[in-house]
Structure formats: C-alpha cells, structure tokens
Amino acid sequence: MDQYDVAVIGLGVLGSAAAYYSALKSKKVIAFEQFELGHVHGSSHDTSRIVRTSNPIPEYVRLAKSAYKDWAELEKAAGQKLLTITGGVVFLPKDENSQFRDLAQTLDAENVPYELLNADEANKRWPQFNLPNNVETVYTPDTGIAHASKTVATMQFLARSKGAVIHENTRVDNVTPKSPGQGVAIETTRTGFGSDSLKRTFQASKVILTTDAWTNKLLAPLGVHIPLSIMQEQVTYFKPTDKKQDWFNPDKFPVWIWAGDKSFYGFPTYGEPTIKAGRDTSNNFMTPEQRTYVQSPELLEQLSSFMARTFPDEGRQKLRTVTCQYTITPDRQFIISPLKDHPDVILGLGAAHAFKFAPAFGRVLAELAIDGETAEDISKFGIPKVATSESKL
Incomplete structure (x- = not known):
C-alpha cells in the first residue's frame, strides 16, 4: 500500500485548505475528491462568500482574526488577490429574534472596530437602504x-506545488483506523471512467475528514454518527436598473446581513453588474441523493419581496438562481476534532458558515494531524455530545 503522512478526504474549501497547510509543513500528503475538482455538488462553488469578524460568539471572532492573517499569507503565496474589503452591515430588527443580539457587546469585548447606527443614520449614509425605524x-x-x-482552486494549486497528490473523481469507500498511532487504511474507487473503475488502498498516519454531507457514511463503520441537517439552499443574482447600477458598486454598497426571524444576506456588484442575495437556512431538507438542483419559486419570491422592501429598485431583474448544499451541525457549531476512539481520524465540519475561516480552519486541521495540537482556541469545536459512539457489531 502507498504510505502517506496525511490523507485528506473531501476537497471543498476546508479540505483544500487542509491539504495545502499539511503539504506546507513538508509532509507527504494525498487528497481525494469523489467528484471533479470545482464541482457544484457541495457548498464551496460559485463566486463569492462573506468574510467578517462581526460575530456574536467570541470564539468565532478570535478565529476570524487569525483567518484574516492567514488570508493575507495565502494571497502572498498565490500572488493574487482573493479578498475584496467593502465594509459590511448587520441589520438588527428590534422586534424579531436574532442570534446577533449580543453582537455589539462581543465586538467591544474583542476590540473589533464598529459603528452602531439607527435607521435614519443608515438610510442617510446608504440611500440604497429603506430601513424601518x-x-x-x-x-x-x-x-x-x-x-x-478561485480560492478553492488556488489552495489546490498551492497544495500540489508543495508536493501534495490530489485524486479527483475518486470515491473513498472505507476509512479503517488501526490501533492509535498505527495509521489508517483508505479504500478508494476511481470513478468517471465507465466500467473501468479502479480500486486502490492507501495508508496514512492521519486522516482528515472534510466530507460535509457525506460524513456519516464514512463514520458509520466506526460506530460514530453526527446529527446533521442537510438542506438545499439558493442564491439569486439581480441586475440593478441602469440608473442605479453605480449605487451597488463595492465602493458605495456594503456586504449586508439581515439578522431577523428569517435571515437574509447579500453582496454589492462583484465581477459582473449584478448583486447577489439569498436566505440563510430555509430548512429545505434533503439528502445529497435527493437533491434536485432545481430552484424553489417560493424561496425566490420570498427573497424578491424582501429585496423590494429593503433595497428598492423598481425594474430590477432576476437573472439567475444558483443552488448549494448546507450541512448543519447541532447548534451550528464547527467541529474541529479527532474522533475520541479513533484519534488518527480528524473531523472538520463547517456548518455552512466556515468559508470566511477557511485558511485558519485548514491550518488548524493540519496542525492537529501533524503536531497533535494547535495554538488556536478550538475548545468550543469538539464532537457534539449528542453524537453516538458505539462498538462496531
């Protein structure tokens, strides 16, 4: 069997980051993706993701601060720009429940600069807004x-430049740990070649699982099950009317989050003359096998009505809607942890809000695999207590 120091399974943004940072530590790294690189079956494709420190939970603020440093180093290593800083707003409707209710207090405690504006002040600064009182x-x-x-492709390129071996269209069928410290066997099947599939087994000292919605398939033989909620979400690209096109440029219109009973988010124009918006966690539950990739007209109408009220622009056109997949952990907490009974297997789950942390997230996974520890505070990101762990029968 081929022997490696680290094997990474799943090459979305978190797995691609883990592969890069493992290879950066001069280790022999192999990584597997069951689909083609850059596929649309998970949650790392399309154009844009929000980066921010504005989070009501201190542990995420601190990890975000580390991630900004990692983003800068990643851009330097790649020789290209991956982030565009625009400024951002979080809208807090006073009569709705919001997980961001303690945001200002957390930002104060973590020394993150911010401004608190009432509706009149915000509407005056950004005339694109139509915020109620x-x-x-x-x-x-x-x-x-x-x-x-571009970020995912960059991380994969950098991983290969540091010696990582990447296999796309290669499904991992089983991950079998030996005694702790004795490594893990990885059984794979090469797909995408008709009937000429090829089965191989690899050996790695440590395995990093960043397999998102497919995680429990690999954990089941190990007697572990993570309660995961999987849903199909969607974002829509709108073209502003010509007379308001400049209003939504990045230097005039911030990234935004509506933190109410229903949460929405969106972007200024970015790479094309459109603004992107979507609803967060609409609870359109499914499994990867049940996913339709077909947009929901009800969700589109809900989003369009919200946009018309909050960012009025009569005549704005809906150009396209793109679906993606959310995999939500209990309380939507990250999981960055070795398995208790199989410490050579390290699990990374981002709960559909990890892209902004990706370089730090991947670096921490690599540190756990290679060094056995990390300086980042990940005490909040263990295996959830409601997960089951039973002996294999």
Whole structure:
C-alpha cells in the first residue's frame, strides 16, 4: 500500500485548505475528491462568500482574526488577490429574534472596530437602504468578499506545488483506523471512467475528514454518527436598473446581513453588474441523493419581496438562481476534532458558515494531524455530545 503522512478526504474549501497547510509543513500528503475538482455538488462553488469578524460568539471572532492573517499569507503565496474589503452591515430588527443580539457587546469585548447606527443614520449614509425605524445597524469596516471558486482552486494549486497528490473523481469507500498511532487504511474507487473503475488502498498516519454531507457514511463503520441537517439552499443574482447600477458598486454598497426571524444576506456588484442575495437556512431538507438542483419559486419570491422592501429598485431583474448544499451541525457549531476512539481520524465540519475561516480552519486541521495540537482556541469545536459512539457489531 502507498504510505502517506496525511490523507485528506473531501476537497471543498476546508479540505483544500487542509491539504495545502499539511503539504506546507513538508509532509507527504494525498487528497481525494469523489467528484471533479470545482464541482457544484457541495457548498464551496460559485463566486463569492462573506468574510467578517462581526460575530456574536467570541470564539468565532478570535478565529476570524487569525483567518484574516492567514488570508493575507495565502494571497502572498498565490500572488493574487482573493479578498475584496467593502465594509459590511448587520441589520438588527428590534422586534424579531436574532442570534446577533449580543453582537455589539462581543465586538467591544474583542476590540473589533464598529459603528452602531439607527435607521435614519443608515438610510442617510446608504440611500440604497429603506430601513424601518425599528432596525439598528452595526457597521464593521473589515467585512468583505472572498472569491469562492478561485480560492478553492488556488489552495489546490498551492497544495500540489508543495508536493501534495490530489485524486479527483475518486470515491473513498472505507476509512479503517488501526490501533492509535498505527495509521489508517483508505479504500478508494476511481470513478468517471465507465466500467473501468479502479480500486486502490492507501495508508496514512492521519486522516482528515472534510466530507460535509457525506460524513456519516464514512463514520458509520466506526460506530460514530453526527446529527446533521442537510438542506438545499439558493442564491439569486439581480441586475440593478441602469440608473442605479453605480449605487451597488463595492465602493458605495456594503456586504449586508439581515439578522431577523428569517435571515437574509447579500453582496454589492462583484465581477459582473449584478448583486447577489439569498436566505440563510430555509430548512429545505434533503439528502445529497435527493437533491434536485432545481430552484424553489417560493424561496425566490420570498427573497424578491424582501429585496423590494429593503433595497428598492423598481425594474430590477432576476437573472439567475444558483443552488448549494448546507450541512448543519447541532447548534451550528464547527467541529474541529479527532474522533475520541479513533484519534488518527480528524473531523472538520463547517456548518455552512466556515468559508470566511477557511485558511485558519485548514491550518488548524493540519496542525492537529501533524503536531497533535494547535495554538488556536478550538475548545468550543469538539464532537457534539449528542453524537453516538458505539462498538462496531
């Protein structure tokens, strides 16, 4: 069997980051992706993701600060720009439940610069807004946009440049740990070649699982099950009317999040004359096998009505809607942890909000695999207590 120091399974943004940072530590790395690189079956494709420190949970703020440093080093290594800083706002409707209710207090405690604006102040600064009086706005100048597909491809390129071996169209069928410290066997099947599939087994000292919605398939033989909620989400690209096109440029219109009973988010124009917006966690539950890739007209109408109220622009056109897949952990917490009974297997799950942390997330996974520890505070990101762990029968 081929022997490696680290094997990474799943090459979305988190797995691609883990492969790069493992290879950067001069280790022999192999990585597997069951689909073609850059595929649309997960949650790392398309154009843009929000980067921000504006989070009501201190552990995420601290990890985001580390991630900004890693983003800068990643851009330097790649020789290209991956982030565009635009500033960003979080809208807090006072009469709705919001997980961001403690945002200002957390930003104060973590020394993150911000401004707190009432509706009149926000509407005056950004005439694109039409905020009602019951909405407060938190503005953070460090918020911006990460180019999603370019970031993933960049990490894969850099991983290969450091010696990592990457196999696309290669499904991992089984991960079999030996005794702790004795490594893990990885059984694979090469796909995409008709009936000429090729089965191989590889050996690695450590395995990093960044397999998102497919995680429990590989954990089941190990007696572990993570309660995961999987849903199909969607974002829509709108073209502003010609007379308001300039209003939505990145230097005039911030990244935004509506943190109410229903959460929405969106971007200024980025790479094309469109603005992108979507709803977060619409609870359109499914499995990867059940996914239709077909947009929901109800969700599109809900989003369009919200946009018309909040960012009025009569005549704005809906150009296209793109679907993606969310994999949500209990309480939507990250998991960055070795398995308790199989410490040579390290699990990374981002709960559909990890892209902004990706370089730090991948670096931490690599540190756990190679060094056995990390200086980052990941105490909040263990295996959830509701996960089951039983002996294999």
